[in-house]
Amino acid sequence: MNNSTKPFRKAPLLCDHCVLCGKSLLVLLFISSSAFAQTWPAKSLRVVVPFTAASATDTVARIVAERLTQQFGQTLVVENRPGAGGTIGVGTVARAEADGYTLLVHSSSFTVTPTTYPNTPYNTERDFSGVTPLANLPNVLVIAPSKNIRSVKELVAAARAKPGTLTYASAGAGSATQLNAERFRLGAGFEGVHVPFKGTPEALTEILTGRVDYYFCPVISVLQFIKEGKLLALAAGSSKRSSALPDVPTTLEAGIPNSDYNFYVGMMVPSKTPRAIVDTLYKNVVAALQTPETKERMAKLGAESMLMKPAEFDAYIRMEIASNAALVRAAGVTAY
Numbered sequence: 001m002n003n004s005t006k007p008f009r010k011a012p013l014l015c016d017h018c019v020l021c022g023k024s025l026l027v028l029l030f031i032s033s034s035a036f037a038q039t040w041p042a043k044s045l046r047v048v049v050p051f052t053a054a055s056a057t058d059t060v061a062r063i064v065a066e067r068l069t070q071q072f073g074q075t076l077v078v079e080n081r082p083g084a085g086g087t088i089g090v091g092t093v094a095r096a097e098a099d100g101y102t103l104l105v106h107s108s109s110f111t112v113t114p115t116t117y118p119n120t121p122y123n124t125e126r127d128f129s130g131v132t133p134l135a136n137l138p139n140v141l142v143i144a145p146s147k148n149i150r151s152v153k154e155l156v157a158a159a160r161a162k163p164g165t166l167t168y169a170s171a172g173a174g175s176a177t178q179l180n181a182e183r184f185r186l187g188a189g190f191e192g193v194h195v196p197f198k199g200t201p202e203a204l205t206e207i208l209t210g211r212v213d214y215y216f217c218p219v220i221s222v223l224q225f226i227k228e229g230k231l232l233a234l235a236a237g238s239s240k241r242s243s244a245l246p247d248v249p250t251t252l253e254a255g256i257p258n259s260d261y262n263f264y265v266g267m268m269v270p271s272k273t274p275r276a277i278v279d280t281l282y283k284n285v286v287a288a289l290q291t292p293e294t295k296e297r298m299a300k301l302g303a304e305s306m307l308m309k310p311a312e313f314d315a316y317i318r319m320e321i322a323s324n325a326a327l328v329r330a331a332g333v334t335a336y
Contacts, residue, residue, distance in 0.1 A: 040100050040277055040280065041072050041074045041100065041101065042074070043074060043101065044074050044075040044076070044077055044101075045068075045072075045074060045075070045076045045077070045100075045101050045102070045103060046076075046077055046079055046096075046101060046102045046103065047061055047065050047076050047077065047078045047079065047103045047104075047105055048079050048081055048089050048090075048092050048093050048102065048103065048104050048105070049061045049078055049079065049080050049081070049089065049105050049106075050080075050081055050082060050083075050086035050087070050088060050089025050090055050104075050106060051080065051082050051086065051089075051107070051171065051172075051199050051200075052080060052082045052198055052199030052200070052201060052202070053080050053201075054199075054200075054201050054221075055171065055199045055200045055201065055221065056107070056137050056200060056218035056220045056221045056265065057105060057106065057107045057265050058078070058080060059220055059221070059301065060105070060134050060135050060137070060220070060265045060298075060303060061078050061105035061134075061265070062078050063294060063297055063298065064105070064134055064267075064285065064288055064289070064294070065077075065078050067288035067289075067291060067293075067294050068284060068285070068288050071284050071287065071288060072284070076103075078105075082198055082199055083198070084117065084335070085109065085112075085113050085116060085117055085172050085173055085174045085175065085335055086106060086107075086109055086110065086113060086172070086175075087113055087117050087120050089104070089106075090104060090106065090110070090113070090120070090122065090124075090128075091120065091121060091122055093128075093268070093269075093270060094121070094122035094127050094128070094270065096270060097270075098269070098270035098271070098272035098273045098274075099273070099277075100269065100273055100274065100277035100278075100281065102269075102270070103131075103267055103268075103269055103281075104128070104267065104268040104269065105134065105265060105266070105267050105268075106265070106266060106268060107175070107176050107263065107264065107265050107266075108176045108179075108262065108263050108264050108265075108266075108320065109172075109174060109175045109176045109179070110124065110266070110268070110317070111124070111317055111320035111321045111324050112174045112175070112176070112179060112324045112328065112333075113174055114321050114325070115174075115321075115324065115325040115328045115329075115333075116173065116174035116328060116333055116334065116335045117174070117335050124317075124321065125317070125318060125321065126271065127270065127271050128268045128269065128270065128271055129268065129269055129270070129271045129273060129278060129310065129314060130266060130267075130268055130308075130310055130313030130314045130316070130317055131266070131267040131268060131269060131278060131281050131282050131285060131310055131313065132266065132267060132282055132285055132286065132307055132308050132309070132310065132313055133264045133265065133266040133267075133306040133307065133308055133313060133316075134264075134265045134266055134267055134285070134289065134306075135264065135265050135289075135298060135303035135304065135305070135306060136238075136262065136263070136264045136303070136304040136305070136306040137218045137219060137220050137263050137264060137265060137302070137303055137304075138218075138219050138236050138237065138238035138240075138241075138242040138263065138302065138304070139176070139177060139180045139216040139217060139218055139219070139236070139237035139238065139261065139263050140216070140217060140218075140219045140222060140226070140233050140235070140236050140237065140242065140245060140248065141155075141184070141214060141215075141216055141233070141234045141235045141236075141237060141251065142207060142214065142215055142217050142222055142225070142226065142231040142232065142233055142234070143155070143207070143213065143214045143215075143231065143232050143234060144207060144208060144209070144210040144230075144231060144232075145229070145230075145231075145232055146210045147210060147213060147214075149232075149234070150232065150234075151234060151254070152234050152235050152249075152251060152254035152255070152256065153254065153255070155214065155234060156188045156190060156256070159188070159190040159191075159192060160189075160190050163190060163191045164191040164192065164193060165192075165193070166190075166192045166193065166213045166214070167192065167193045167194075167195050167212045167213045167214075168181045168185070168192050168193070168194060168195065168212070168213060168214050168215060168216075169195050169196075169197060169203040169206055169207055169212045169214070169215040170194060170195070170196050170197065170203065170215070170216075171196075171197060171198075171199050171200045171203055172196050172197065172198065172199070173194075173196045173333070173334065173335050174328070174333055174335055175196075176261065176263045177200070177203070177215070177216050177217065177218070177263075178194060178196065178333065179261055179324065179327060179328075179331075179333070180216040180237040180261035180263060181194070181215075181216045182327065182330075182331035182333060183237075183258060183259050183260070183261050183327065183331075184216065184237065184251055184256060184259040185331070186258070186259075186330060186331060187251070187256040187257050187258045187259035188256045188259070195212050200217060200218065200221045201221075203215055203217070204217065204221065204222065204225070207231065208225065208230060208231065214234075216237045216261075218263060219236075219242050219244050219245060219301075219302035220301040220302050220303055223244055223245075223301065223302055226245070233245055233248045234248075234254075235248060235249055235250055235251045235253075235254050236248055236249070236250045236251070237250070237251055237259070237260060237261050237263070238250060238260055238261070238262065238263070239252065239260040239262070241253075242302050242304075243299070243302065243304060244299075244301070244302030245302070264306050266313065267281075267285060269281070278310050279310070282309065282310050286307060289305070289307065
């Protein structure tokens with residue numbers, strides 16, 4: 001048999017040496033990543049918050065950034081990039097180098113925008129990795145005393161008496177504050193008028209003046225106004241009462257079924273960030289949140305602990321994207 005008639009034999013894709021080289025390459029990559037994490041951070045870090053300054057998300061981000069600055073010996077600079085339901089700020093982080101020097105601190109609306117803003121140039125699940133939630137921030141249903149409404153029952157009665165006339169504020173279309181309001185509205189069975197704002201500070205201004213009727217506001221941002229009697233707290237929007245307002249019932253306790261919403265603030269990074277850096281960041285964030293000083297500051301703001309490991313947070317985000325998509329469709333939430 002000559003060479004031209006010999007049967008064709010496929011060469012193995014990897015020889016023994018190649019297999020060994022492949023394993024060696026993985027080991028080298030692991031060692032390189034670990035070594036990089038040991039020297040990280042070697043410069044200041046940027047913390048992007050996709051909401052306005054003084055918002056609940058911004059406040060939590062700054063408390064954590066201040067503590068991490070002390071732990072790392074490197075400055076964490078908080079940068080506010082509000083607009084388009086938070087997608088402007090998120091897009092900034094999606095385009096950043098995945099080197100651990102650009103962090104995202106976002107609210108639970110991070111899991112809403114995949115449905116309300118389906119054409120973003122990034123993919124929420126694919127392009128980001130969770131580090132951990134920083135705090136659970138119960139929303140509280142507030143209204144100006146001038147409205148002469150003193151309970152959830154009275155609010156619902158007023159809304160049903162004149163369908164489509166009561167207005168409710170939010171920190172933006174598709175924000176967690178709107179989602180809480182929509183769950184409440186659907187559970188109570190009435191129509192209202194949604195009035196979105198750039199962020200919580202702007203929304204609160206309109207609630208305080210009475211130009212907008214009510215708002216599911218993060219307790220962290222409204223606690224002082226409640227204490228001063230400038231706003232009335234009708235109910236907590238969460239599944240359990242807020243530790244900062246233990247005498248205020250939840251909307252569930254007030255008789256509105258399926259009206260609770262879990263509002264939280266969490267930290268994410270670009271998905272290609274080395275795992276060793278994500279783990280280092282997670283450990284330092286946990287340490288920061290567990291210091292007596294940080295605990296005290298968070299408690300005064302009504303923020304509650306909600307720690308998860310990175311993999312747990314990723315799974316939680318995926319679950320939230322699915323559940324919020326159903327809520328968005330049921331409430332007819334759209335991006336403006």
